Amino acid sequence: MRAIVCRAYGPPEELVLDDVPEPVPGPGQLLVRVRAAAVNFPDVLFIAGKYQVRIPPPFIPGNEVAGEVLAAGPGLKSAAFSPGQRISGTTFGAFAEQALLEADQAMLIPDDADFGSAAAFGVTYRTAYHALRSTAQVAEGQWVVVLGAAGGVGLATVDLAVAMKARVLAAASSPEKLELCRRRGAAATVDYDREDLKSRIRELTGDSARVVIDPVGGSYSEPALRGLARGGTFVTLGYATGTIPAIPLNLVLLKDVTIRGMEIRTFMGDYPDEATRDVAELAQMFTAGQVRPYIGARFPLAETPAALRHVAERRVLGKVVIDVP
Numbered sequence: 416m417r418a419i420v421c422r423a424y425g426p427p428e429e430l431v432l433d434d435v436p437e438p439v440p441g442p443g444q445l446l447v448r449v450r451a452a453a454v455n456f457p458d459v460l461f462i463a464g465k466y467q468v469r470i471p472p473p474f475i476p477g478n479e480v481a482g483e484v485l486a487a488g489p490g491l492k493s494a495a496f497s498p499g500q501r502i503s504g505t506t507f508g509a510f511a512e513q514a515l516l517e518a519d520q521a522m523l524i525p526d527d528a529d530f531g532s533a534a535a536f537g538v539t540y541r542t543a544y545h546a547l548r549s550t551a552q553v554a555e556g557q558w559v560v561v562l563g564a565a566g567g568v569g570l571a572t573v574d575l576a577v578a579m580k581a582r583v584l585a586a587a588s589s590p591e592k593l594e595l596c597r598r599r600g601a602a603a604t605v606d607y608d609r610e611d612l613k614s615r616i617r618e619l620t621g622d623s624a625r626v627v628i629d630p631v632g633g634s635y636s637e638p639a640l641r642g643l644a645r646g647g648t649f650v651t652l653g654y655a656t657g658t659i660p661a662i663p664l665n666l667v668l669l670k671d672v673t674i675r676g677m678e679i680r681t682f683m684g685d686y687p688d689e690a691t692r693d694v695a696e697l698a699q700m701f702t703a704g705q706v707r708p709y710i711g712a713r714f715p716l717a718e719t720p721a722a723l724r725h726v727a728e729r730r731v732l733g734k735v736v737i738d739v740p
């Protein structure tokens with residue numbers, strides 16, 4: 416089968432399209448004919464050897480997959496999943512014509528959803544929902560400030576906060592990105608490269624911003640924290656700027672704010688009940704058609720390096736999808 420292979424850590428352009436052996440499903444695994452795979456910012460870090468977890472090359476990158484069941488590994492009841500069924504889930508090795516998926520991670524794709532939407536409704540939506548629902552415990556009507564709001568995690572947060580009936584203030588770096596956030600339901604927007612983030616948050620929310628969701632870091636975090644209302648919650652999710660900010664602790668003291676982190680891998684282990692509940696609620700929203708990811712760009716498998724470059728250069732709107740016809 417054809418697959419994108421990372422032969423040595425490096426930039427997206429060093430990935431190669433190669434012929435590799437087809438994967439063989441082990442116990443509890445499904446073999447999937449990949450129809451779409453979605454890109455995440457961490458894919459860029461992963462192939463560069465700069466992610467928290469490192470897999471030694473060679474490996475096939477990509478974590479979000481949607482396609483059709485080809486076969487089930489030993490020990491799986493054939494009734495649970497049958498060949499031809501449309502499924503999606505989170506795995507390793509998604510940028511390929513075939514991939515393996517743990518059956519207990521697989522979700523059936525509703526009839527009215529395409530493969531691209533199903534692949535893209537994975538990591539970013541789970542990250543956003545755990546952060547909103549479990550970590551910040553957002554309630555209806557509350558103001559939620561979302562940084563990097565037109566990116567993968569950002570737009571998922573906008574979508575889900577809107578679905579939870581919160582009021583969203585979307586912060587991003589261009590009129591095009593902010594327009595997209597408004598179309599997805601943001602009640603207010605700030606161009607944080609051209610406006611003063613702290614004072615605009617205070618003005619636009621009437622000094623009542625309860626939550627900040629931050630997947631961006633760098634110089635954007637501190638003004639966003641300063642824009643929070645007393646007693647608010649700041650959730651740090653990642654550092655797409657490449658810079659981990661240092662926050663003066665007196666800001667926490669003066670405004671009694673809470674700073675929390677949420678990391679999807681450790682969240683599952685630390686909060687299994689909340690994680691299970693959140694995943695079930697997300698699946699329900701997707702199946703009901705209440706939320707569908709915005710796909711800003713699509714690339715064929717052979718152009719996966721260009722897809723990763725698109726994400727690395729801050730051009731992404733929502734999600735980027737790799738089509739595998």
Ligand SMILES: NC(=O)c1ccc[n+]([C@@H]2O[C@H](COP(=O)([O-])OP(=O)(O)OC[C@H]3O[C@@H](n4cnc5c(N)ncnc54)[C@H](OP(=O)(O)O)[C@@H]3O)[C@@H](O)[C@H]2O)c1
Nearest residue numbers: 456563566567568587588630652653654655656677678679
């Ligand atoms: N905590 C978790 O479990 C978890 C899960 C998934 C991802 N993450 C992390 O969350 C972060 C965002 O991931 P994502 O998939 O949402 O990425 P993304 O789609 O690329 O979005 C990141 C956003 O960050 C902003 N940004 C600011 N400076 C940037 C720069 N120098 N390069 C790239 N983007 C920049 C961009 O928005 P503007 O142009 O509007 O500023 C961009 O839209 C990453 O650090 C990722 O590792 C964490």
